[in-house]
Amino acid sequence: MRYRIALTTAGVVVGLGLVGAVSGPGWDPVPLTETVDVATADTTIDVGVVTDPVGTYEVATSVVDVSLTGHDVQARVAQPLGAQGPRPGVVFVHGAGTGRFEDAFVDHAHALASAGVVTLVPDKRLDTYTTRDRQYPAMANDYLRSVQLLRDLPGVDPDRVGVYGESEGGWIVPLMAADNPSVAFTVLVAAPVVPPRQQAAFAVDSYLRNIGVPDSLLRSIPRFVGMEIPGGGFEYTRFDVRPFQQRMRQPVLIGYGTGDEAMPIVQAPLQLVADLEVAGNEDWTLRYYRDANHGMRIDGELCEDFVRDLAHWVQALPHSAGAEPRVAGAEPYQRFVAGPVERPRWYAEGDLLVVSLVASFLAVATGPVVWAVRRVLRRPGTMMAEGVRAPLITLGAGCVVTFAALAVYLLTVAHLAQNYRTSVAVVQGGWFALRMLGVVTVLAGVVLVYRILDGRRRGGVPAARGTAGEWVLASTVGGAVMLLLSAAYWGVFPALV
Incomplete structure (x- = not known):
């Protein structure tokens, strides 16, 4: 018995x-065979133009109101004290994990301002932003209000105001910049490029493999990420940013940390550069920072080389646009392609x-x-x-x-x-x-x-x-x-x- x-x-x-x-569905991601050729480990952008280094100026901050359609948000402006002449400006666009200026880009904005760049970090509009529903075109329009506000501030050169997008902001910034001359330049940091659902599956796969989960658990990735969530919504997970990247004609600084497990750090910039070529845009610069994570931090501290390069690149424009070498920094590695996710x-x-x-x-x-x-x-x-x-x-x-x-x-x-x-x-x-x-x-x-x-x-x-x-x-x-x-x-x- x-x-x-x-x-x-x-x-x-x-x-x-x-x-x-x-x-079904199964999960068998395709190995990535493409590579990014890095010219040198030195990320320095040297175009023979002298700029103010980080730490040159004292920084003064103020809080301003940004009027949006049917809603107002606050923003923090950081200005360099004593900087001469109209200064360049940067508006920061939040990633998915941040929403308030008190918590987001504090180090970035202060460092840039201390180098002579006026920065503006607005609050993310949260009354129309939920896990289930996100309207990237509407968000882009909201952030453009901050761009206009910064362009109108005294001491800011309106023709030298650009936008900085990180993570989810990498889907929003191209919407802002496409066919829009009011955006003078763009900075894309940890930009996913692939649609959100693909990026989510890629990130989950990377995280789970890194901690050594059993292979049988990996097959649950498309079964969860690929399904239609109960109650509907999540249409934004199918958003395709490529048509907007193909209409970006501004200088673009692209940055990734080699310690970023959430993003396809080889596949994404290759696609982004290909899209810029469609736009006839050759003014791009790609930098990789060794061991920097998704937020460009190493052991909790903002990567100094990244901030140095960012401040110099912004100030040296247009000379720094497309500066050689185009690609520099640490060698990136991406094991699998961030491909389409099969539905259950x-x-x-x-x-x-x-x-x-x-x-x-x-x-x-x-x-x-x-x-x-x-x-x-x-x-x-x-x-x-x-x-x-x-x-x-x-x-x-x-x-x-x-x-x-x-x-x-x-x-x-x-x-x-x-x-x-x-x-x-x-x-x-x-x-x-x-x-x-x-x-x-x-x-x-x-x-x-x-x-x-x-x-x-x-x-x-x-x-x-x-x-x-x-x-x-x-x-x-x-x-x-x-x-x-x-x-x-x-x-x-x-x-x-």
């Missing part, structure tokens, strides 16, 4: 693993996925609810045969605990990945423990089935007693089967393919 149970359990586990593997099949899309999971949990919860009601009503007797009750409870509880453990594991792994940390005990040990929970749950289900069959062979002994018992048995088993299939979809069971 034990041999039969063990063999059947192994077969069911393998079958669930196979179901999870073939239920119909049964694993957004709302249907949520409905099926909720229905499954409710079905499993039928047993405890009916038991509690019977206790309150003081109904005598039991609903299940003696040998059926324990494996049924283990099956239902095991499914719930397995899913709860999966959620905790994924959140823990995400926290480790975002903080560039890893732990073999957590990443590998946690995954092994999660799979053992799944196996134990399957074992309980197999024992339950055999006990029901054995009861029937012994003269038709019913597994459930009464209508309530039959409902509890059917709903618990049905809900458990659906939860086990869902767990298989997310990779809990090992696949032999």
Whole structure:
């Protein structure tokens, strides 16, 4: 009997693993074969023009109001004290992780101002900006109001005001700059270039591989990133910035840190340069900074070489536009292409996925609810045969605990990945423990089935007693089967393919 149970359990586990593997989509990113040829490790931009270095001037800051359509935001202006003549200016465009000028670009704006560049960091407009809905064209129009405000400030040369975009700002700045002479130059730092959904999948893949997650977990990337999120929205994840990059004719400074795991640091600038060529724009400069992260920081501090080059490039324009060498800095490395993300099949899309999971949990919860009601009503007797009750409870509880453990594991792994940390005990040990929970749950289900069959062979002994018992048995088993299939979809069971 034990041999039969063990063999059947192994077969069911393998079958669930196979179901999870073939239920699609799979995940097999293509290795990147293109490279960026770096001329020299020295990022210095030398065009024979003397400019003010960082730290030359004292900096004065003030807060101004920026009027937008139907809304106002505040912005911090940083000005160099004692700087002679009209000065160049830079407006900063936020990435996805920032929204207030108190928190964003504080070091950048101060450093540039101390070199003689007037800077303006506006608050991001948050009344129309959510995780579910982001309108990049509208955001570009809002940021252009800040550009106009800076151009009108005393002491600023209106013909030398440009924009600096970082991360998500790399999708917004080209919208601002395309066919727009009021934007004198652009600085794109950690620009994704590829559509947001592709960049998200690439970033998740990079983070998870870096902390050493099991390969079977990687296949969940397109199943999560590629699906339509419950409740709709997220149309911006398909935004294509390339048509706007192909209409940018301003000088462009492109910067990446080689420690940036979130961005395709080879593929993105190659595509950006190709798009600028379509625009007939040869005024671009590309710099890579060794070990700098997504925010151009090394060990928490803003990269000094980056700030030095940025301040010099802005001040030396137009001489620094397209200065040789075009590409300099540390050698970048990108393992895989940030390619299109395949969508899950119909049964694993957004709302249907949520409905099926909720229905499954409710079905499993039928047993405890009916038991509690019977206790309150003081109904005598039991609903299940003696040998059926324990494996049924283990099956239902095991499914719930397995899913709860999966959620905790994924959140823990995400926290480790975002903080560039890893732990073999957590990443590998946690995954092994999660799979053992799944196996134990399957074992309980197999024992339950055999006990029901054995009861029937012994003269038709019913597994459930009464209508309530039959409902509890059917709903618990049905809900458990659906939860086990869902767990298989997310990779809990090992696949032999």
